[in-house]
Amino acid sequence: MAEIPVTQEEIMAVYPKVAETMADALGCDVEDIQPDVSLIEGLDAESIDFLDMVFRLERAFKVKIPRGKIVENARGDLPESEFEQNGIVTPQGLAQLKEYLSEVPAERFKTPMKVADIPRLFTPTTFCKLVVRAQKEAA
């Protein structure tokens, strides 16, 4: 499935509400939410927080966000066997991942990268993109 492109302008349009929603979910100040902060490394988010954020964003924006499918979406058209092997993202998969998570600074992509560690890359901007894509799909 082709990835729906998202512009910086579209990201910034939803960013304030996304940041506010995330701050509420994580119990932190909205000032702590920076566009490129790693939600896990920088804000101590855990899996339950991701579920919480997705549900809050769905309510706030009245969209349906495919829960738990961020990694699947990141894979795009690449078959799973080419994206990862034995839990490690392949070089081809890593290139695909960097393209999908273009907002994440390059130095955060480790080599080798475990599939289980992909959520460590997610930032508030990642979730802005999810919201914008969901809005476009619903339109």
Next chain:
Amino acid sequence: MTDPHFAAYSFVDRIVEFEPGRRARGSFAIPRDVARFPAALAAEAVGQLAAWCAMDAIDFRGRPVAGLATETRFFGDARPGDTLELVADLHACDDEAVAYDGHASVGDKRIVELVDCLGPMLPVAEFDDPGALRARLALLRDGGAAPGRFAGVDDIAIDVVERVAGRELRARVDVPERAPFFGDHFPRRPVFPATLLLDTQIRLALDLAREAASGTGSPKAARVTHVKMRSFIVPSQRLDIDVKLGPAEAGLAKATMSAKTDERTVATARLEIAMEESTRA
């Protein structure tokens, strides 16, 4: 000893309306001989009804566990001998999570309302026998199970280790190694129920509120928000519970509550307490 399964911590004994993945209505007869039935257990009953509705919708591949409760409103405790009427409305349900609202009432009196709760789904077979769960649901829907098997839950022992009267406290709770509720919650993987933790935290917060009111009021839990369970609490685990109470404004005091184990936060919640004044002559 009585088999604890579907008895020691099960609060639905009849289901009268059932749309898998969407809505359920049921009831639970609180045995007359239990010492008390706190509102947190009524909230548990609503959650369990939602769990039946969700598990059936995904063919018992997963079962929801306590995760998030955006808001739970308390209106009063149900009494032993009362019959709780339960409603669960699911607004999303799949293999990953169930999202629901619900409420419990006794007659015309609302006991508790749950708003925007979210339970992550985990593989059901890790926790319970899927076949036994299917058979139990069939029984609940076909006339109901025999009431009266719940024998009550002993209050969890609390050791308050630090206290600033009326403002904050730190308490230690040693989760028991064995307890009847572990045989039901859950038979294959015992987990300390989040609602028991919540009940314990609320009791501590109300103690602080009574101190803050200097004996002139009768504080009551009004609303708990932002309940988040970050990981399972297991038998024999030691919990450090922190409760901080803010000043009352317009008759309402707010408390933050957290539970940690080995310095890791496992549960958080915020509580609003109605600082009702005692009846005056």
